[in-house]
Amino acid sequence: MAKTDKIKLDVNNLTVSFGTTQGRVRAVRGVSFKLREGETLAVVGESGSGKSVTARTIMGILAGNGTIDDGEINYAGEDLTKIAEDHFHELRGDKVGMIFQDPMSSLNPIMRIGRQITEGLILKGKHLKNREKKLYHEAKARVDSLHREIKHKKKQMKDKKEALKKQETEELEKIEENNSYKTKSEVKAEIKQELSSFKTKTRKDIQSLKVDLKKAKVILRKDKAKAKKIVRQEWRDEKARVIELIKQKKEEIKNATPERQAKIKAEIADLKEGLRRYKKVTKKQAKERAIQVMEEVGIDNPEQRFRQYPFQFSGGMRQRIVIAIALTANPDILICDEPTTALDVTIQAQILELIEDLKIKHNLSVIFITHDLGVVANMADRIAVMYAGKFVELGTAEDIFYDPKHPYTWALLSSMPDLDSKEKLNAIPGTPPNMLFPPKGDAFADRNEYAMKIDYKKQPPMFDVSETHKAATWLLHEDAPKVEMPDIIKHRIERMLKNSEKEVSK
Amino acid sequence: MSKKVPLLSVRDLKMHFSSGFGKNKLVVKAIDGISFDIHKGEVFGLVGESGCGKTTTGRTIIKLYDPTDGEVYFMGKRISAGYQGLKKELKELRHREDLTGDEKQKRKIEIKDEIQARKQDNFRIDDTLMLHMQMIFQDPIASLNPRMTVKEIVAEGLRIAGFKKDDVITERVHEVLKTVGLLPEHASRYPHEFSGGQRQRIGIARAIVVAPDFIIADEPISALDVSIQAQVMNLLNDLREEMGITIMFIAHDLSVVKYFSDRIAVMYYGNIVELSDSDDLFKNPLHPYTKSLLSAVPLPDPRYEATRKRFEYNPRTDHDYSKQKPTLKEIEPGHWILANDAEIEKYKAEMK
Numbered sequence: 001m002a003k004t005d006k007i008k009l010d011v012n013n014l015t016v017s018f019g020t021t022q023g024r025v026r027a028v029r030g031v032s033f034k035l036r037e038g039e040t041l042a043v044v045g046e047s048g049s050g051k052s053v054t055a056r057t058i059m060g061i062l063a064g065n066g067t068i069d070d071g072e073i074n075y076a077g078e079d080l081t082k083i084a085e086d087h088f089h090e091l092r093g094d095k096v097g098m099i100f101q102d103p104m105s106s107l108n109p110i111m112r113i114g115r116q117i118t119e120g121l122i123l124k125g126k127h128l129k130n131r132e133k134k135l136y137h138e139a140k141a142r143v144d145s146l147h148r149e150i151k152h153k154k155k156q157m158k159d160k161k162e163a164l165k166k167q168e169t170e171e172l173e174k175i176e177e178n179n180s181y182k183t184k185s186e187v188k189a190e191i192k193q194e195l196s197s198f199k200t201k202t203r204k205d206i207q208s209l210k211v212d213l214k215k216a217k218v219i220l221r222k223d224k225a226k227a228k229k230i231v232r233q234e235w236r237d238e239k240a241r242v243i244e245l246i247k248q249k250k251e252e253i254k255n256a257t258p259e260r261q262a263k264i265k266a267e268i269a270d271l272k273e274g275l276r277r278y279k280k281v282t283k284k285q286a287k288e289r290a291i292q293v294m295e296e297v298g299i300d301n302p303e304q305r306f307r308q309y310p311f312q313f314s315g316g317m318r319q320r321i322v323i324a325i326a327l328t329a330n331p332d333i334l335i336c337d338e339p340t341t342a343l344d345v346t347i348q349a350q351i352l353e354l355i356e357d358l359k360i361k362h363n364l365s366v367i368f369i370t371h372d373l374g375v376v377a378n379m380a381d382r383i384a385v386m387y388a389g390k391f392v393e394l395g396t397a398e399d400i401f402y403d404p405k406h407p408y409t410w411a412l413l414s415s416m417p418d419l420d421s422k423e424k425l426n427a428i429p430g431t432p433p434n435m436l437f438p439p440k441g442d443a444f445a446d447r448n449e450y451a452m453k454i455d456y457k458k459q460p461p462m463f464d465v466s467e468t469h470k471a472a473t474w475l476l477h478e479d480a481p482k483v484e485m486p487d488i489i490k491h492r493i494e495r496m497l498k499n500s501e502k503e504v505s506k
Numbered sequence: 507m508s509k510k511v512p513l514l515s516v517r518d519l520k521m522h523f524s525s526g527f528g529k530n531k532l533v534v535k536a537i538d539g540i541s542f543d544i545h546k547g548e549v550f551g552l553v554g555e556s557g558c559g560k561t562t563t564g565r566t567i568i569k570l571y572d573p574t575d576g577e578v579y580f581m582g583k584r585i586s587a588g589y590q591g592l593k594k595e596l597k598e599l600r601h602r603e604d605l606t607g608d609e610k611q612k613r614k615i616e617i618k619d620e621i622q623a624r625k626q627d628n629f630r631i632d633d634t635l636m637l638h639m640q641m642i643f644q645d646p647i648a649s650l651n652p653r654m655t656v657k658e659i660v661a662e663g664l665r666i667a668g669f670k671k672d673d674v675i676t677e678r679v680h681e682v683l684k685t686v687g688l689l690p691e692h693a694s695r696y697p698h699e700f701s702g703g704q705r706q707r708i709g710i711a712r713a714i715v716v717a718p719d720f721i722i723a724d725e726p727i728s729a730l731d732v733s734i735q736a737q738v739m740n741l742l743n744d745l746r747e748e749m750g751i752t753i754m755f756i757a758h759d760l761s762v763v764k765y766f767s768d769r770i771a772v773m774y775y776g777n778i779v780e781l782s783d784s785d786d787l788f789k790n791p792l793h794p795y796t797k798s799l800l801s802a803v804p805l806p807d808p809r810y811e812a813t814r815k816r817f818e819y820n821p822r823t824d825h826d827y828s829k830q831k832p833t834l835k836e837i838e839p840g841h842w843i844l845a846n847d848a849e850i851e852k853y854k855a856e857m858k
Contacts, residue, residue: 047731315556344555344758349802349816371732374761374804378811397808415736417765418805419788424743425765427736431701500809 008333008365009035009058014071014081016050016057026438027053029389030071035333040359040366042380042397044373044412048432050389051369052101055335057081058367059098060088075333084144093120097331101338103318107310114306117293117325118286124329125281128231135227139220146213150206157202164191235279242275293324297354316347320354327358334359335367340375352378373416377401382468385409388433388443394462395469402493404485405471407448414488420495423488442474450475450483511582512543513720513752514567519576520588521559521566536562538776539576541834546719549746549753551767551784553760553799558773560756561644564722567754568641572628580639580720583632587624592617637667640713644725646705650697656683656708657693663716678715686711686741703734707741714745720752728757739766760803764788769840772796774821778834781842792843792853794824825849 016028028050035041043051056062058073060080073080075095080088100106108116124130133140168191175184182190249268253261276282287306294302297320310318319339326334336355340348352375359366368379376383376397383400385393385408393406404410414426430447433439439446445455454474463476475483484490521537536559544550552560566573566586573588596617599610640663643649650659660679661669669675680690686707697705706726713721723742727735739762745751757763763770764784771781772795780793791797798819804811825832830846837843837853845853 046733345760345799345802346555349804352804353816372804373732373806374811377806377808378804378814380808401806401808412732413806415733416806417739417761418807419761419764419803421765425736425740427740428733496807496810500807 006037007034008037008075010072010074011035011054011058012072012074014054014057014073015069016053016062016066017069018063019065019067020436023436025435027066027389027435028057029438031386031389031391032071033384033391033394035365035367037365038359038363039381040368040379042368042370042376042383043386044371044376044383045386046371046432048435049386051386052337054386055098055337055367055369058333059096059335060085060092061098082148084141084148086144087141089124093326093331094124094329095331096333096335097326097329098335099319099322099326099337099339102342103315103322104342106322107318109310111309112306113308113310113313113321114287114290117290117306117321117328118283120325121281121286121289121328122283125286127278127280128235131234132224132227132231135230136220136223139216139223143213143216143220146209146216150209150213153202153206153209157199160198161195164195167191238278239275242271246271289328290324293327294321296327296358297321297324298350299324314347315343316350319343319347319351323351323354323358327362330362331364333365333367335369337369338371341370341372348375355379373401373413374418385412388438389435390443390472391462392444392473393469393471395465395471399466399469402497403465403469404489405465405469405476406444406473407450407475408444409471410485410489411447413492414486418492421488421492423491426486426488442472452480512579513546513581514544514754515542515579516563516567517541517577517579519563519566519578520574520591521562521571522574522590535776537566537573540773540776540778541576542771542778542781544720544752544754546752547750548768549755549766551763551770552754552756552773553758553763553770554773555799556758559776560758560773561724563773564641564724564754564756568639568722569631569636577624581635583635584624584627585631585635587627589621589624592621592624596621633666637663637716638719639722640716640718640720641722641724642706642709642713642726645729646702646709647697647729649709650705652697655694655696656688659697659708660693660712660715663712667716679711682711682715685714685745687737701734702730703737706730706734706738710738710741710745714749714751717749718751720754722754722756724756725758726755727762728759735762742766760799761805772799777844778842779844781834783840786841790857792837792841792856793845795819795821 011034012032014028014031015026018025018027031050031054033041043054045051053062053066057066057068058080062068068081071081075091080091083091107113168187171182171187172184175182175187246268249264249271253264256264273282273284277285291302291306294305299305299317299320305313310321313321319342323339334355339355340351343351355366355368356379358364366379368376370376380397382394382396384391385400385406387408393400393404393409400409401413404413411426411428415428417425428447433443433446439456440459441457442448442451442455442460445451448455452474460472460474460477462470462472464470465476474480518539518541519537520535520539522533522535524531524533526532538559540563542550552563554560562571565571567578569586573586575588575591577584577588578586596614599605599614599617602610605613654662657676657679660682661675664675664678669678676693679693683690683692688704688707688711692700692704697708700708706729710726726742727738730738742753743766746753755763755766757766767784769782770784770787771778772787772793773779774795780787780791780796787796788800791800794817798817801815801817804814826848827846830848832844832846832849834842834844835850837845837850838857843850843853
């Protein structure tokens with residue numbers, strides 16, 4: 001495996017919440033990880049633990065009511081949480097590809113497979129327009145950032161106003177309870193004073209920003225015009241060049257043998273196609289690429305399959321098409337959101353092998369989301385166990401499977417039978433906490449038989465077990481009582497290690 | 507294994523679905539001649555990839571489909587039988603040359619009588635007998651009527667069984683809800699108010715309320731979340747121990763089937779290819795399809811995963827059935843396998 005220490009993606013303290021009528025649902029609460037080049041990071045957890053939301057945030061496809069409250073996602077020197085939607089278009093798909101969970105519902109049932117695979121290529125393939133955009137990109141980015149800053153300032157003002165109002169009511173209440181030495185009017189005046197000074201200050205800032213914005217807009221307009229001119233000129237030159245060539249060829253045709261004539265005609269057609277391809281990704285070009293990708297993901301007869309509808313494919317084949325769509329643009333990072341949950345064992349094994357092959361071939365970094373621990377053991381270099389919007393344990397595959405530390409990991413491992421288990425399974429009691437009201441302490445405490453008093457009061461930090469292995473549980477604190485993992489896992493790990501030793505000695 | 511009368515026995519069962527007419531006629535052989543027995547108190551696992559006919563088998567046994575051919579006996583009585591095969595034989599009888607005219611006539615009457623008998627059996631279902639067989643469905647969301655309360659859903663079976671007094675029914679429903687780990691006050695709620703695991707519990711409650719002897723569990727856990735899978739599995743295990751229910755467990759997850767079942771049948775394209783004790787099957791699988799299926803199971807063990815090799819199964823190259831068609835044969839007591847004579851020899855050599 002070609003693994004380097006180059007970091008592809010650096011997610012830092014990512015916090016995401018969704019606004020609902022009942023309040024804010026805190027789906028992701030401070031997730032940090034680094035994804036290295038050529039590495040597979042598996043994210044495991046129950047449904048509703050925030051796995052998919054994390055992935056979707058990285059792709060920039062959060063639902064409309066979702067907001068990123070805090071944190072950053074660094075990719076190639078840019079913070080994906082801050083860039084504009086326009087710019088995100090260029091990254092999404094091209095750099096970060098995603099395979100969705102259900103191949104039934106992620107394909108359009110009334111659109112031919114071919115069109116679905118080529119759709120992205122054709123949409124993104126307007127070369128002239130893209131070049132123009134690149135030329136005035138800097139000016140555009142400046143305007144966008146100014147817009148954002150103004151918005152931010154306005155929001156600050158609103159927030160401040162609300163905060164002061166709250167403070168005012170609190171202080172007034174205090175006065176009514178005779179706990180304060182101030183009078184009502186004093187308090188009101190004080191707050192008013194503070195508010196107005198803040199307002200004038202921010203208003204001034206906004207004013208200056210607006211002036212800047214006006215200037216930036218002028219520059220943008222100029223740059224746009226310039227870019228248009230340059231690109232048009234280039235296009236005209238190219239066109240003239242090709243037309244000239246075609247003219248020459250046509251001259252040649254007049255006094256040539258019939259065989260030669262046919263050849264020249266083909267050449268002319270090629271030239272024309274080339275010109276079209278200079279302008280945009282043509283349908284023909286997209287089809288060529290699509291068929292190449294379809295072959296790569298193991299679809300037989302791609303030429304025929306290209307014109308079929310999703311219902312004519314089996315589940316495994318459909319998942320292959322979804323993978324093909326993700327691969328058309330040659331992404332660096334592939335996010336697989338439960339790609340095999342809807343498939344049965346043999347097909348699952350094929351798809352996993354395919355993803356593994358593609359990963360090595362294209363040197364992809366993969367984020368693999370699943371709840372099947374067997375699949376994880378097969379695919380992952382590193383594993384993150386997620387619960388209630390947080391990573392509770394992070395380590396290499398060996399760390400997590402042979403030396404798990406967090407009670408939740410224990411519970412997950414012991415809730416699934418493997419081929420040798422005979423004991424009663426340890427089902428995790430209860431349900432995950434309601435993320436409208438995230439618990440104050442350790443989110444897993446209510447369902448945890450090893451929970452201590454501190455678990456209900458304070459969230460455990462990430463304790464380092466080894467260089468590669470981290471876990472967020474108070475059990476790892478030096479003052480904590482020694483707790484052994486449940487017998488069922490202990491036996492299983494012993495058995496697994498014994499088996500692997502046997503393998504080695506063979 | 508006891509030599510008693512099996513609780514359920516399936517003989518040469520076939521279920522074909524046809525669509526279209528004339529040139530476009532297409533016959534899908536979902537089950538193509540399977541036979542097995544299920545004994546009292548055991549858990550019989552049925553595995554195979556999707557589309558191999560596992561679910562159809564379950565649904566045919568409980569009479570949701572009328573079988574094309576073959577018979578199903580439950581508690582010693584024939585509950586369902588198909589007669590298409592006999593009809594075909596009747597048609598071809600005229601052209602058979604190995605029989606004399608008299609024999610043909612005799613056979614004709616025999617077949618006609620048999621067809622009549624089977625039709626009668628299909629028509630006159632013994633309701634009290636069928637109540638001893640219940641089914642748990644795969645998808646807990648689609649299999650519960652959203653307009654009925656939990657009590658109505660669970661009590662439906664009781665009403666059909668002839669219970670009429672409301673307080674008796676309510677008491678029984680509450681009892682069953684407690685057994686499956688729900689609360690009596692849940693009875694007045696609607697299915698959408700429950701989580702996936704709880705809904706599956708309602709499905710189980712509906713099945714066990716009439717105190718059946720035999721339950722067909724059609725992938726009861728594959729639509730559930732990891733942690734809830736364990737809860738439902740433990741529940742089924744408890745029920746089996748406490749109530750002595752015989753279960754036919756249909757699933758595609760091999761580690762779950764292994765954990766749960768006493769005997770396992772492996773299905774491939776409408777046929778049972780191997781049937782054996784679960785430990786035996788996993789220790790020495792003989793049929794190439796079983797081997798390929800076992801080699802595809804990922805286990806939570808990274809070192810094992812790194813060395814695991816998957817076998818491909820290709821029915822065209824792995825078997826040579828040009829000389830003799832395969833049948834299900836008992837290679838050693840309790841271990842059945844689909845093979846012809848040459849292959850049996852090969853497998854026997856492999857076992858030693």
